[in-house]
Amino acid sequence: MNRMSRIAAILAALALPLPALADPIAATLYKSPQCSCCEGYAAYLRDSGLTVDVKPSNDLAQISAEAGVPVEMQGCHTMFVDGYVVDGHIPVGVIRKLLSERPKIAGITLPGMPMGSPGMVGEKTGPFTIYAVTKDGAAPTVYVEE
Numbered sequence: 001m002n003r004m005s006r007i008a009a010i011l012a013a014l015a016l017p018l019p020a021l022a023d024p025i026a027a028t029l030y031k032s033p034q035c036s037c038c039e040g041y042a043a044y045l046r047d048s049g050l051t052v053d054v055k056p057s058n059d060l061a062q063i064s065a066e067a068g069v070p071v072e073m074q075g076c077h078t079m080f081v082d083g084y085v086v087d088g089h090i091p092v093g094v095i096r097k098l099l100s101e102r103p104k105i106a107g108i109t110l111p112g113m114p115m116g117s118p119g120m121v122g123e124k125t126g127p128f129t130i131y132a133v134t135k136d137g138a139a140p141t142v143y144v145e146e
Contacts, residue, residue, distance in 0.1 A: 024051045025099065027081040030063050031056060038077040041089055041119030048092040050081075068106030068135040076113045084108070085133070089117035091146055094130055098143075105132045108143050 027045065031038035033056035042052045057063060064074045067085035075088020082099055085107030098108055109131050110117065116124030131140040 024049060025081060025095075026051045026053075027079050027086070028053045028055060029077055029079040030060060031077040032060060033058065035076060037089075037113065037119050037121075039119075041077065044118040045092060050092070050095075052079075064109075068133045069109050070133070070140065073109050073111045073131055073133065073140055075110050087133075089113065089119050090130055091118055091128070094144055094146055103132065103143075105143075106135045107133055109133055109140070 027050055029038065029042055029045075029052055031042075031054060039054070042054050045052050060078055061071065061074065064078045064085070064087055065071065067078060067080070067087070069075075069078070069085060069087045073087070075090075077088070079086040081095065084098055084105075086095055086098070086109075087107065088110035090108060090110045094108065110128055111131070113120055114124075114128055115122030117128060127145040129145050130143050132143040133140050
């Protein structure tokens with residue numbers, strides 16, 4: 001490799017976004033077959049460097065409940081990433097925080113479909129309260145407000 005080729009290769013690597021340089025985070029997202037905001041959320045995650053496999057399902061409530069997410073805390077879709085459940089339109093920064101901290105929980109949830117959350121239309125009107133959930137039936141606790 002000549003000097004100019006090496007310089008071009010280094011510059012090309014520096015131009016890549018950081019997620020492209022790291023190993024991609026693989027996730028499986030279960031969504032209602034009719035839901036379009038879930039597709040928007042998957043696109044947001046892909047744009048943020050995650051690899052997302054979308055699987056339509058009519059059993060979202062059951063999938064979430066079996067993963068430890070109480071019915072009243074469920075979001076619009078359920079995703080599994082590196083041993084955790086991620087329920088709802090959770091910002092990618094919070095997912096990365098979860099994966100770096102590795103707390104002893106089943107996962108996290110953002111209940112409902114808050115306006116302005118990733119994949120949703122509208123403007124964010126306040127912080128999102130994201131909850132930690134367990135599989136032992138303990139009440140969810142606040143994981144982070146973003």
